[in-house]
Amino acid sequence: MEFDHLMLLRLACFLVFSIEVQTQPLNVTSILVPPYLMEKKDGTYEGYIVDLVDRLAQKVGFDYQISLVKDNKFGDFIDGSFTGMVGELVRGEADMAAAPLTVTDARSSVVDFTYPFQTVGPVIILRRPDDQRLPVKDRLIKLLIALEFSVWLMTVLAFFVTGTVLYLITYFNPYEWRKMYKDGEATVREAESFTCLNSFWFVISTCVWQGFTRTPRSIGGRIAVTGWWIFVIIFLTTYTASLTNLLRVGPKPYEVEGYSKIQNFKDLASQDDVTIGIIKGGATQDFFERSTGSVEKAVWNKIQINKAESLIDTPISNGIDRLRRKRISDFALILESSMAKYFTRHQPCDLYIVSEQMVTAGYSLAFPQGSPLFRNVSVAVLSMMRDGILKQLEEKWFTGTCKNYIYESVREDRFIFPEFYQVDLGTFSGALFILAVGLVFGGIVTLTEICIFRWAESHGEEGKSEIAKGGAKESVVDSKRQNAGDDTGANQKLLGPEVRVIPPQHVGATTV
Template identity: 35%
Template sequence: MTRLKATICFISSVGAATHQPNKCQGVIHHHYKGILALHLSLSMNAWRRHKTIYRIQLVPFSQDEPYAMSRGSQLEGYCIDLMSELSKKLGFRYNVHLVKDGRYGAMDSSGNWNGMIGEVIRGEADLAVAPLTVTAVRERFVDMTTPFIQTGLSFIMRKSADSEDHSFSLLSPFSTEMWVGVLVAFLLTGLCVFLVGRISPMEWADPEADEHSFTLLHSFWYITGALTLQGAGPHPKALSGRLVAAIWWIFAVLLLACYFVNFNSVLHNKSKHTSITTFEELANQDVIDYGTVENGSTMLFFKAQRTPGNSIHPVYRRIHQHMERKKSYVSSMQEGVRLAQEGRFAFIGEAVSLDLAVARYCKLTRAQEVISMRSYSIAAPRGSPLVKNLTIAILQLSESGELTHLREKWWASSCMGSDETHASDALKPYDLRCLFLLLGLGLGVGLLLALLELLSRARSRAKDGKKSCCSVLSSELHRRFRSGGEGAEQESSDKSKA
């Protein structure tokens, strides 16, 4: 067969044609031979006779991460990049639209197809590019290229306790934000105890005995003793200091109670968690429920196992019976992934899609066992001349490593090394917001009382010494924060004069 140089125009409107080549939205310039050349030759002869421009490459996509995703007015994803690479190799340009009903394609009871397969069969599109599983029933109605992804069936579930690092299990009852909140509360309370001890005149009533009471170091030591439910005297004498101490003790007791209750819950969940790695183990237990997308290809695989005389694997038949009995099907993969994250549920699906979920959600893990190997391909109308050339181009991309590069690009993990296995179980500051609010209110009132006590003492001395209240107050604050000893000496001398 001789080579033929062909120029093919295409338009985006379904079922339309034009007699004006300059209004075509895309052009193919390529040298073809063989079967494709024969079909193109017939098309070119028809164009010469009827002045008709034949539409080519109106490609529907399903919006499904990471295959095709909207980013503003643009589409991006694995399938978008794949079509870009194929167009470079075969030298064509193409139009893209998202499939109208958002489905891949299934045949109803009347024999009509929906989704992308239906658009291809009805001539509304020339190619369907998506994670389309190659099945026998689809092959009877459309032609499919060589696979661009190989996959199989597996399942994901929440990580078991055996796969976790127990080095910091003592920290697991509280989230990172909660620990930061406790540390901030500790520092603020220690500082508040120190300030109240300096400001309140009652803390300087006996300078010889309490000369070093409530220094900054002792203030933190005092509230640390409260965390261990032990006293670390001497205790505050002023009303303001006692209020701050009482509020901190209440905070510490309630915080410790929440910690131990949640820690017991975490240990209980770990002990009950079952580690499952195979479909046989999944079928032989009743602790964790499992299911798959209703009416999907995965469900059809397990449904076929109940066919009389089908003895491929009795485990698969038991899995299907369980899903039918418990009605544990989900409406979408997103729902299945969400249930798996919550725990007590294993979501069965195609391994390549499950790998993406594991890459996005670090608390999930996929079983190593993969069954019922299958593949994803591009669909075209029966007898389409595009299939052969697309198949060759896909094989070339596979041999050059480009398909591997695309897989690594779009399935890259976004976990960044974090482990959020028990993040949903850990207490967060929002959960104990009332406790933090109580502490903050108590510290504020304690400081206010200390200032009022100092102001009352300053007014009394200003009246006795016939000085302004502001000058006496400023002098009192200066002496207290300049040096504890000097402040004590001043209090002692004032007391002696009195």
């Protein structure tokens, strides 16, 4: 009986002690990292962590108060003990750590981590170039980018071929200005309309729609010129449309000087012009330090070479401020993706992320080993993830006004539809075909005109020779007749006075 009273007394004392413990607010240690935890002017806190712990307190049922970690560190194992928030949990100075605390093997051996409320990975943050335009050299040649080099080459070749063919047609065609001048039917100025230089000038002037003084007179010349005109219309409209589309599409990040230097961790590891920065004592440093990958090891070796500038003390804003002070992209900051997203999506919009979509760790809440709240809080985190609450909190605190804050590095195995297509030779081949048909057909017609003219000229000479022969015969007859008349007159003089012969119709007429 006495034993039962003693047991009841002990049970009552335990219940009173348990109620007292539960009514005392939990001491939650954290660190100032926007947007996870930010201090307001009145001394209170706001941010992702505050909203997260509020929801968990409602689900699990506990009160809490937030206190900042004394040494302003996350937790690193140095000289046989942990620093930062992890150290406070181990020493019993805090009941829970609520911060963007990465789960690592070393930390998991001394504290209990809940299910991650965010998954993250290391990314590279760079400063945007001040002048986000193409380099001068690229801007100078942009007018030529609308067409492929093969199209420009064939267009120049078409110009020389057309000028040459036009000169040959106007030179040899008998119906052109040159022949008319020889026949006295044209002036010297008209005859010089299609000399070698003037033929090429005609082609150039019509190419830019500046008109012309005279056109070829022959049918063959006009056919060749018509083919060139059609080619010019297609060329100019195609070039104008392609250039308009090119100017409408702005330059890609990799086209702008300063963006193209670093596109991924491999580029970062293979260059010497950019200093690599990383937060000292964080999980990102631990990841690169312990990684066995060739790229990660190369990045860490470069950090080791220049520790004084590469290892940046907390808070993270120190690294962001240093990055923003740079005038050119000679400094790259490696940061975990969630925090990088926040800084790049908010004003002044001068930073961007090189993303490789690599998830290497997660952010979790931490408890001292054996904490009675650990299991319930971990289950509550899973429930909030399933209900979409964690996604809502992320959209609330990580959404900003800056656009195009992520640079997607182009991979060889990635298929991308370009926004602009250069006009290639296959697309432009129709115009070249029309020009070729016009020049060939014009040349054939010119040969036909030459043959017709020579045939007509030869037949005209034969007619003239026959007329000449007929005139000669008539002159011989006339001369004979004249000679005969001369002989008759002489004989009459010898015979005596002239005897008039009276025509028959006058016979029987009365004479006096």
